Amino acid sequence: MPAFRRIISTFRSLFRKEELDxxxxxxxxxxxxxxxxxxxxxxxxxxxxxxxARLELGGxxxxxxxxxxxxxxxTIDMLFQDIRYALRTLRKNAGFTVVAVLILAIGIGATTxxxxxxxxxxxxxxxxxxxxxxxxxxxxxxGELVGPVSRVDYFDYRENSxxxxxxxxxxxxxxxxxxxxxxxxxxxxxxxxTWNLFRTLGVNPILGRHFLPEEEDxxxxxQILISYGFWQSHFGGDPDAVGSTLNSSVIVGVMPQGFRxxxxxxxxxxxxxxxxxxxxxxxxxHWVVGRLKSGVTMEQAQSDVDAISRALAEQxxxxxxxxxxxxxxxxxxxxxxxxxxxxxxxxTTVLVLLIACGxxxxxxxxxxxxxxxxxxxxxxxxxxxxxxxxxxxxxSVILTIAAGLLGITVAYLLQGVILQLxxxxxxxxxxxxxxxxxxxxxxxxxxxxxxxxxxxPAVRGAxxxxxxxxxxxxxxxxxxxxxxxxxxxxxxxxxxxxALLIGSGLLIRSFAQLSAVxxxxxxxxxxxxxxxxxxxxxxxxxxxxxxxxxxxEEIEALPGVVSATxxxxxxxxxxxxxxxxxxVERPPQSPQEDFSAMARWVPPGYFYTMGIxxxxxxxxxxxxxxxxxxxxxxxxxxxxxxxxxxxxIGRMVSVADWRTxxxxxxxxxxxxxxxxxxxxxxYYMSFAQMAPARAQIAVRTSVEPTTLVGPIxxxxxxxxxxxLFAKVSTMASVLDDELVGFRIxxxxxxxxxxxxxxLTAIGLYGVLAxxxxxxxxxFGVRMAMGAxxxxxxxxxxxxxxxxxxxxxxxxxxxxxxxxxxxxxxxFETQPLDPTAYVGAVGFLGLVAALACFLPAWRATQxxxxxxxxxx
Amino acid sequence: MxxxxxDLLRGTLDMLILKTLSLQQMHGLGxxxxxxxxxxxxxxxxxxxxxxxxxxxxxxxxxxxxxxxxENNRRAKYYQLTAAGRRRLGEEKRNxxxxxxxxxxxxxxx
Numbered sequence: 001m002p003a004f005r006r007i008i009s010t011f012r013s014l015f016r017k018e019e020l021d022x023x024x025x026x027x028x029x030x031x032x033x034x035x036x037x038x039x040x041x042x043x044x045x046x047x048x049x050x051x052x053a054r055l056e057l058g059g060x061x062x063x064x065x066x067x068x069x070x071x072x073x074x075t076i077d078m079l080f081q082d083i084r085y086a087l088r089t090l091r092k093n094a095g096f097t098v099v100a101v102l103i104l105a106i107g108i109g110a111t112t113x114x115x116x117x118x119x120x121x122x123x124x125x126x127x128x129x130x131x132x133x134x135x136x137x138x139x140x141x142x143g144e145l146v147g148p149v150s151r152v153d154y155f156d157y158r159e160n161s162x163x164x165x166x167x168x169x170x171x172x173x174x175x176x177x178x179x180x181x182x183x184x185x186x187x188x189x190x191x192x193x194t195w196n197l198f199r200t201l202g203v204n205p206i207l208g209r210h211f212l213p214e215e216e217d218x219x220x221x222x223q224i225l226i227s228y229g230f231w232q233s234h235f236g237g238d239p240d241a242v243g244s245t246l247n248s249s250v251i252v253g254v255m256p257q258g259f260r261x262x263x264x265x266x267x268x269x270x271x272x273x274x275x276x277x278x279x280x281x282x283x284x285x286h287w288v289v290g291r292l293k294s295g296v297t298m299e300q301a302q303s304d305v306d307a308i309s310r311a312l313a314e315q316x317x318x319x320x321x322x323x324x325x326x327x328x329x330x331x332x333x334x335x336x337x338x339x340x341x342x343x344x345x346x347x348t349t350v351l352v353l354l355i356a357c358g359x360x361x362x363x364x365x366x367x368x369x370x371x372x373x374x375x376x377x378x379x380x381x382x383x384x385x386x387x388x389x390x391x392x393x394x395x396s397v398i399l400t401i402a403a404g405l406l407g408i409t410v411a412y413l414l415q416g417v418i419l420q421l422x423x424x425x426x427x428x429x430x431x432x433x434x435x436x437x438x439x440x441x442x443x444x445x446x447x448x449x450x451x452x453x454x455x456x457p458a459v460r461g462a463x464x465x466x467x468x469x470x471x472x473x474x475x476x477x478x479x480x481x482x483x484x485x486x487x488x489x490x491x492x493x494x495x496x497x498x499a500l501l502i503g504s505g506l507l508i509r510s511f512a513q514l515s516a517v518x519x520x521x522x523x524x525x526x527x528x529x530x531x532x533x534x535x536x537x538x539x540x541x542x543x544x545x546x547x548x549x550x551x552x553e554e555i556e557a558l559p560g561v562v563s564a565t566x567x568x569x570x571x572x573x574x575x576x577x578x579x580x581x582x583x584v585e586r587p588p589q590s591p592q593e594d595f596s597a598m599a600r601w602v603p604p605g606y607f608y609t610m611g612i613x614x615x616x617x618x619x620x621x622x623x624x625x626x627x628x629x630x631x632x633x634x635x636x637x638x639x640x641x642x643x644x645x646x647x648x649i650g651r652m653v654s655v656a657d658w659r660t661x662x663x664x665x666x667x668x669x670x671x672x673x674x675x676x677x678x679x680x681x682x683y684y685m686s687f688a689q690m691a692p693a694r695a696q697i698a699v700r701t702s703v704e705p706t707t708l709v710g711p712i713x714x715x716x717x718x719x720x721x722x723x724l725f726a727k728v729s730t731m732a733s734v735l736d737d738e739l740v741g742f743r744i745x746x747x748x749x750x751x752x753x754x755x756x757x758x759l760t761a762i763g764l765y766g767v768l769a770x771x772x773x774x775x776x777x778x779f780g781v782r783m784a785m786g787a788x789x790x791x792x793x794x795x796x797x798x799x800x801x802x803x804x805x806x807x808x809x810x811x812x813x814x815x816x817x818x819x820x821x822x823x824x825x826x827f828e829t830q831p832l833d834p835t836a837y838v839g840a841v842g843f844l845g846l847v848a849a850l851a852c853f854l855p856a857w858r859a860t861q862x863x864x865x866x867x868x869x870x871x
Numbered sequence: 872m873x874x875x876x877x878d879l880l881r882g883t884l885d886m887l888i889l890k891t892l893s894l895q896q897m898h899g900l901g902x903x904x905x906x907x908x909x910x911x912x913x914x915x916x917x918x919x920x921x922x923x924x925x926x927x928x929x930x931x932x933x934x935x936x937x938x939x940x941x942e943n944n945r946r947a948k949y950y951q952l953t954a955a956g957r958r959r960l961g962e963e964k965r966n967x968x969x970x971x972x973x974x975x976x977x978x979x980x981x
Contacts, residue, residue: 024922027899027948031918034900034947057918066923 024067028060069387082394089395097399100360103759104403104449107356109410110755111349112442114748116415129202130291133165134330135301137288142322148284149325151271153312154194157288157325160308163301164290166200168193170262171271171286188230191265198225200291201261207231208242208253216270223270224249228257230266262287262334281319289330302327344821348503348752351496353445355756357452358489359763364396364454365486397450404446408439414751483771487803490760490767494807495814497753497760498844502815504753505836507746514739520670520679521571522611525562526731527705528570529712532694532724541626541691548603548687548695551719558711560703565609566687566695567602571672573734574696581683583642584652584660597638597681598672599655601690607633607667609700617649617665624686631689632661635669637681653683661685675738698731705730757844761851768800768855780864789860796859800852808841815840884916884924886967889952889960892934896951898941899925925950933959 032053039049057063091097128134137157139149151169158167170193195211204210205225215223224246226234231254235241242251249269271286292301309324378388538544548566555564578596580588588594604620607613615636624631632653639648648663655661669679687695701708709728716723772779779792819831891897891905902925903916928934933956939949952960 023948026946028918028922030945030947031899033945034898034941037943037945038900038904063919063922066919067926069923 021064021068024064028057028063032057079394082391083398085391086395086398097402100363100399101403101406103356103359103363103762104400104446105406105410106755106759107353108400108404108407108442108445108449109414110752111353111445112407112411113414114345114349114752115441116411116437131331132329133292133294134201135290135292135298135327136330136333137290137305137325137327138333139284140324140326143324145326149286149288150281150284150319151286152281153320153323153325154286154288156312157305157308158194160311161290161301161304163293163296163304165293166196167288167290168197168200169271169286169288170194170197188266189264190224190267190269191263192269192271194271197261197268197289198255200289202291203256203259205253206256207239208251210253211270222249223252225253225255225268226251227255227259227266281316288325290327298327298329344503345748348500348749351500352752352756352759353449355493355496355759355763357449358493359759359766360396360399360449361452361454362486362489362763362766365489393451393454396454397447400446400450401443403449404442407446408442411442486767486770490763490803491807491810493760493763494804494844494848495811497756498808498811498840499815499818500749500753500756501840501844502812502836503819504746504749505840506819506831506833507749509833509836511739511743511746514675517671517675518679519571519675519735520612520668520672523731523735525701525703525705526610527699527701527708527712527728528573528731528734529697529728530694530724530726531566531697533720534693534722537720537722538693541688544691544693545625545688547720551716552603554715554719555699555712558708558715560701560708562700562702563605563609564697564699565603565606566697567600567606568687568690568692568695569598569600569672570696570698570731571610571670572675572731572738579656581638581653581655584654586642587654595638595641595681597635597683599685600672600682601685601687601692603687606684606687609698610670612670613668615666615668616647617663619665620684620686622688625688626691628689630659630661631664631686633665633667633684634663635667635680635682635684637669637679638683639666641681655683655685675735697725757847760844761847764800764804764848765851765854767803768796768852769858771799772796772855772859776859779859780866783864792859793856796856797849797852800856801849804845804848804852808844812837812841884920885928886960886963887914888924888928889933889956889963892950892952893957893960896949898939898947898949900947902950928956931959932956 032050035053035056036046036049039052040046044052137149138145138147139153149169154169158169161167170191193211195213195216198204198210206228208225211223211225226241226246231237231241235244242253244251246267249267255268290301292298305325305327309320312320313323378391533544533547538547552564552566555561579599580594580596582588582595602620604622604624607619614633617633620631620633632655634648634653642648642653643651648666651663652660653663667684669681671678672680672682699705699708699712713725716725779787782792815837816832887906888902891902897905899918899921903918903921906914906916925934925936929936929950933953934950935953936948936950938946941947
């Protein structure tokens with residue numbers, strides 16, 4: 001049939017439906033007339049003939065329905081019809097509709113809120129050109145992943161590989177420089193990159209140009225690119241910034257706003273074969289990133305670099321034997337730390353949605369039972385079975401789409417809560433929004449949910465035998481099969497909830513452990529900052545020491561200050577710098593014996609200010625200055641390692657083949673490096689004997705620490721306007737930042753567990769309440785036969801608690817393997833932590849008991865006389 | 872009724888209707904009586920199958936219905952074959968001949 005005719009037919013059947021129906025009516029009645037006439041001619045009486053004709057025709061309505069189903073466009077027409085009918089039914093059952101929509105809205109809303117958070121924070125495509133072609137190269141030793149790459153190796157890979165359009169590298173750290181000459185000195189973070197890094201990423205400067213290849217040659221350097229933020233703060237956005245000099249480097253370009261790659265940096269300088277750092281093959285301090293040529297697969301590129309790795313191993317066996325370069329997708333490299341949390345949260349939201357689906361499926365099942373006679377009636381009137389199933393599916397999809405729309409509102413609200421609890425914006429991330437992506441997601445979830453919750457009830461509802469249903473219009477007790485189905489749903493819900501609760505419990509315990517962890521120093525009321533003086537202004541160690549000593553005295557004189565101190569690297573705020581140490585008489589015989597600890601230098605009073613207890617000997621003293629013997633204070637771990645049993649005071653230690661120190665004191669271990677690690681072994685030298693120009697400052701206050709920022713800045717302006725005082729924050733907020741990622745996971749998980757718990761309680765309540773309402777007659781009879789209130793209460797409660805108990809068992813069994821998966825996120829908490837398990841089971845049990853009690857109590861309120869009379 | 876059998880019958884029914892209408896235009900009851908008569912009562916076309924089939928054939932453009940008068944001056948809808956329907960009947964005849972030939976061969980194979 002030509003296409004246009006089909007289209008015309010479709011329109012004809014859609015818009016001239018009534019006409020077609022009338023035509024069909026007439027045709028059928030004429031058929032009846034002709035049939036009757038035939039029978040009259042054959043000798044039957046007119047009445048008899050009519051009756052016989054009608055019997056022969058069968059159900060007029062069924063014939064009509066069959067014809068209608070054959071019409072072109074019938075599907076669309078039926079869909080409209082189904083939707084109209086569904087809306088009518090849902091309006092008639094307003095109570096059911098509202099409850100179902102609310103439950104689903106919570107589930108869908110929570111899922112959407114989290115999806116958009118995850119989408120913004122973690123899943124968004126990298127803001128680089130064709131990010132799928134970007135790969136990261138990581139060094140491996142004997143197949144084991146180790147990390148950064150040697151710069152010398154990098155140049156060999158770059159020159160010999162054939163798979164990459166561009167192959168670039170950057171240092172794994174940023175260096176801090178002081179920039180003077182502006183209104184005030186500024187501390188800038190500088191990253192070092194190969195000339196082609198930005199071209200590899202496909203990001204162009206908004207002003208000026210990229211680096212040029214020849215600028216990378218030794219002696220060609222001295223060019224820098226600056227960040228948009230630095231351009232604004234330092235040059236006020238003046239286009240003339242390009243071409244001007246900064247610490248004797250020429251600015252050649254400005255990168256676009258928001259550009260960031262692996263680290264925050266204000267300026268980018270060039271690395272080359274000769275320097276500035278790590279010129280050895282066995283020192284590894286560069287990330288490498290490449291852009292695959294189009295059409296080149298990951299595998300091809302990998303075998304390309306493998307060949308180069310083998311050649312290098314042959315040529316430089318001491319440094320390169322067993323060393324290789326592993327390529328991974330850039331995106332997966334960048335989310336490596338959050339992947340587990342991400343998966344956990346995704347899993348959690350899906351569980352919550354499933355629990356919500358369980359509730360609504362339960363509701364639909366219960367309602368389906370009351371609608372069995374309606375279904376039977378429609379089926380008798382000519383509706384085919386697929387038609388009935390389609391009708392029920394339409395109804396539930398309408399329900400879930402309505403829920404989805406409401407869910408978007410819920411998502412907005414939830415996101416507000418999430419954002420208030422989490423300093424997401426402060427991390428430099430984009431603020432998550434419920435955007436079009438999230439809306440499409442919501443719609444998809446809504447439709448999927450609608451189909452999911454309706455399949456079982458729809459198939460059950462449509463499969464019943466109409467004749468039997470019509471006969472037994474009123475039924476005294478619950479249908480056994482559907483009651484089992486609903487009980488099964490509740491058991492599953494309880495199981496899912498308890499598993500979620502246990503997971504949350506474990507993470508909350510970890511978080512509590514982590515927050516309450518003994519840092520080894522006191523983080524409260526501690527203001528910290530970065531400080532640097534210009535070496536040209538203070539050329540001698542004595543002048544520098546004099547500056548810091550007098551500065552600390554002046555700060556201590558400020559009102560609200562208890563004490564003040566400086567150190568090269570403050571705990572948690574700055575990391576590493578671990579150097580080897582050994583007793584002079586016992587140098588390490590092999591690399592395995594080598595022991596390193598965090599190297600720090602402090603003035604007198606540091607331990608007092610930080611609250612680190614001195615356990616033996618003395619503190620660094622004011623007399624430990626250049627010229628006097630070098631002294632050192634060890635932390636307990638170092639002492640245990642070298643001087644077990646004997647008195648360490650007065651012994652001599654060597655630090656990194658550099659100098660020997662006399663041990664004068666011992667302090668308790670503290671968490672010097674990271675929060676999650678164990679307390680670190682550390683040793684403390686005399687600040688005055690090191691005489692640095694740069695330090696981190698810590699001020700112990702008796703008032704809110706931030707109120708002292710102003711007075712300290714004021715004091716510095718008077719003392720020396722060229723001194724840099726930057727990156728000021730309280731120790732409490734430094735610790736907070738460390739916990740941020742973890743807190744996101746925990747709060748989301750707790751939020752979702754609460755939603756899951758609420759939904760489960762509603763589900764449990766719903767099943768029991770329905771159960772009670774179906775058995776009211778029976779209860780009436782039981783009471784008439786002498787059953788006491790207690791008996792009934794116990795019976796219903798028992799049934800509810802049996803369901804809950806089964807669910808709890810199932811959930812606990814499922815939780816254990818689940819918690820092993822998240823073990824990595826736990827901190828000083830065992831996956832089988834009894835508190836978490838007992839707490840979760842107890843809490844859920846309590847909520848379940850409450851949810852069961854209400855229907856049970858209602859059962860006891862039955863008036864037997866009334867019930868029996870109604871019967 | 873098994874699905875395969877229903878399909879076969881449906882296909883056959885279309886062909887039988889087209890063949891019946893190729894001789895003269897007819898109303899629904901006429902078609903069903905003619906098929907019954909010719910097949911000696913082997914096929915009894917029930918209204919539940921007849922009307923959907925007529926409807927479908929009309930939508931495909933193979934037959935065309937118009938209201939007219941019956942022999943006894945009753946209003947009835949008469950169907951007649953269109954040019955497209957005549958072509959279709961030709962195709963169906965050829966297909967059917969092939970099927971019959973093929974099945975016969977199978978059944979007579981020894």
